[in-house]
Amino acid sequence: MNRLEPVAMSGRRLPPGIAYLLLFLVFTSTFRVFATLPLETLHQTLSSVAIISLTLYYIGSVYVDLRASRLTWLDVLMWIFILVNFFAAYQGRVVFGQPYYFGIMAQRSVLLSISGVLLISMMNRGMIHIRQVERTFVVLSLVLLAVFYFFFLFVNPVKFLDAEFVAYSPIRGYRYRFQFALVIMLLFYSLFKISLEKRSRYYIVVLLILFYLIWYLQSRTTLAVLAITLLIFFVRNFSLREKFRNTVLYGGFALVVVAIFFSLGYTSLFDKYQVLYKNVFNVFIGESPDEASSAVRFMEMNIALDYISKNPLLGNGFISNQWNGGWHDILGYFYPVDIGLLGNIFVFGVIGTTLLYLPYAYSYTLAKQIRSNDVFFKTCEYMLLFFFLSMFFSAVNIRDSSSIMFLVCLLYYFRFYYFTANERAVVG
Numbered sequence: 001m002n003r004l005e006p007v008a009m010s011g012r013r014l015p016p017g018i019a020y021l022l023l024f025l026v027f028t029s030t031f032r033v034f035a036t037l038p039l040e041t042l043h044q045t046l047s048s049v050a051i052i053s054l055t056l057y058y059i060g061s062v063y064v065d066l067r068a069s070r071l072t073w074l075d076v077l078m079w080i081f082i083l084v085n086f087f088a089a090y091q092g093r094v095v096f097g098q099p100y101y102f103g104i105m106a107q108r109s110v111l112l113s114i115s116g117v118l119l120i121s122m123m124n125r126g127m128i129h130i131r132q133v134e135r136t137f138v139v140l141s142l143v144l145l146a147v148f149y150f151f152f153l154f155v156n157p158v159k160f161l162d163a164e165f166v167a168y169s170p171i172r173g174y175r176y177r178f179q180f181a182l183v184i185m186l187l188f189y190s191l192f193k194i195s196l197e198k199r200s201r202y203y204i205v206v207l208l209i210l211f212y213l214i215w216y217l218q219s220r221t222t223l224a225v226l227a228i229t230l231l232i233f234f235v236r237n238f239s240l241r242e243k244f245r246n247t248v249l250y251g252g253f254a255l256v257v258v259a260i261f262f263s264l265g266y267t268s269l270f271d272k273y274q275v276l277y278k279n280v281f282n283v284f285i286g287e288s289p290d291e292a293s294s295a296v297r298f299m300e301m302n303i304a305l306d307y308i309s310k311n312p313l314l315g316n317g318f319i320s321n322q323w324n325g326g327w328h329d330i331l332g333y334f335y336p337v338d339i340g341l342l343g344n345i346f347v348f349g350v351i352g353t354t355l356l357y358l359p360y361a362y363s364y365t366l367a368k369q370i371r372s373n374d375v376f377f378k379t380c381e382y383m384l385l386f387f388f389l390s391m392f393f394s395a396v397n398i399r400d401s402s403s404i405m406f407l408v409c410l411l412y413y414f415r416f417y418y419f420t421a422n423e424r425a426v427v428g
Contacts, residue, residue: 014127023128023136025050030115030402032179033144036165047109054114061121074412077359078113081405084352085110085318091349092317095307096330099323106320112402116409123413130418133410134376141186145208148178152216175218181403183209184226184386189379191230195237196373225389233382300339303331304346315349318398336395343395356397359408360388366415380410 014022028034029050034043065071089103122128151157157174160166165177187209190202213223307316318336319327327334336343344353367381384407390396397404 012127013129014122016132019128019132020136023133024140026115026119027136027140027182030112030406031182032109032400032402033140033182036177036179037147038160038165047112050115051108051111054118055111057118058114061117073362074117074409077362077408078117078405080355081113081359081401082110084348084355085401087352088315088318088347090317091311091315091347092319095311095316096319098317098319102320102323103318106322107318107401110401113405113409115402116406116412120409120413120417124417130376130413137182137185137376138189141182141189142205144178145183145186145205145212148176148180148183148212149208151176151178152212175216177217180217180222181383181400183212184222185379185383187226188229188382188386189375191233192375192378192382196375196378221390221393225386225393228389229382229386232385296333297338300334301342303334304336304339304342308342308346311349312345313349313351315345315347315352318347337398338394340391340393340395344391344397347395347398357388357391359405360384363408363411366411370415370419372419374414377411377414380407380414383407384411 013019025046029046032043032047034040034046037043062071062075065075085107086104089098089100089107092098092103093100119128119133123130123133157166157176161174167175167177187206190205190209193199193202194206213219213226310316319330321327324330327336336347339346341353344356348356363381363384370377372378384404387396387400387404387407
């Protein structure tokens with residue numbers, strides 16, 4: 001098993017139009033961009049074609065690598081990641097009697113993780129450049145941000161009450177819940193452009209995303225994890241003088257904004273967040289909360305604990321919504337993704353959950369070996385950290401498994417190909 005790969009080979013570059021179309025399809029399918037937009041048929045079509053194509057490609061690729069004894073740690077991680085998810089389908093049959101076919105089909109999107117391996121292969125052959133990947137990500141995420149704003153400003157969510165991307169709570173009312181991972185990545189990218197490259201025009205993008213997150217989305221988990229991730233970046237990447245200056249500058253600006261809102265009497269948003277986080281604290285200390293969504297999570301935690309006590313090591317498996325009404329008809333209102341680490345242990349068990357954290361450990365070792373201020377590299381690194389921290393509060397890996405492994409693949413490419421070939425970072 002070779003850990004080091006040969007440096008990128010020269011090859012025939014794809015025409016720009018074909019390259020960007022391919023990258024658009026890779027990003028939209030891997031990050032499930034259309035999954036919660038009113039484009040479900042398009043999402044299912046693209047995902048199915050992508051899954052079949054990637055699976056056939058990877059089988060052929062693994063066959064060639066096995067013959068040449070070229071397997072890597074990335075291959076092993078990919079197999080573990082896919083097998084853990086497919087084993088959850090088996091446990092769904094053992095514990096709940098769900099036919100294995102339904103469990104596999106419900107988790108087939110994990111095969112989209114292979115898109116990262118495909119990109120590595122194409123970039124290594126010179127067919128696509130990493131900067132084309134970066135530009136596609138930036139343009140697509142900006143377009144998505146504009147689409148999200150359009151819906152919030154001009155389309156009443158009541159029109160989509162039966163859709164997955166609309167949710168209701170007594171405190172926050174009706175809200176859109178789009179696939180937001182790429183826009184979170186854009187926030188990191190923009191902040192790093194400002195802090196590392198002094199590109200001041202990205203302040204506009206940062207303010208738009210933060211306003212969207214705070215005013216419209218109102219996701220306490222997203223905001224809490226985002227704050228922790230940015231705090232880690234702040235501590236790791238700034239000198240003591242820079243930390244003091246930025247704390248005074250941006251902290252003072254935030255205080256002024258809050259003071260203006262309070263002076264004008266716009267306190268309802270602050271009251272909402274006070275209630276939302278107070279209820280989370282109540283759940284944490286074991287008290288029954290008085291807010292609906294927190295109360296539901298409290299109930300889901302109790303259900304999960306009952307089943308975890310019966311199958312702590314191997315878990316209880318994953319149930320498809322297409323089989324007998326899914327979780328809702330089996331356990332009532334219960335969705336493992338809602339309860340983070342506990343939800344993962346419920347589905348995958350202690351063993352499976354531990355294995356699902358291996359890609360993060362591997363990514364950490366890769367990132368430690370690279371000292372570079374490349375903005376796209378930093379974006380991938382801290383987006384993985386965001387996913388890692390999110391898994392403690394919301395089992396995002398159940399929904400975003402392909403996105404996680406895609407980013408691991410990009411870090412792998414940076415470590416073993418790009419920086420080695422261009423000598424733009426110190427590796428060691």
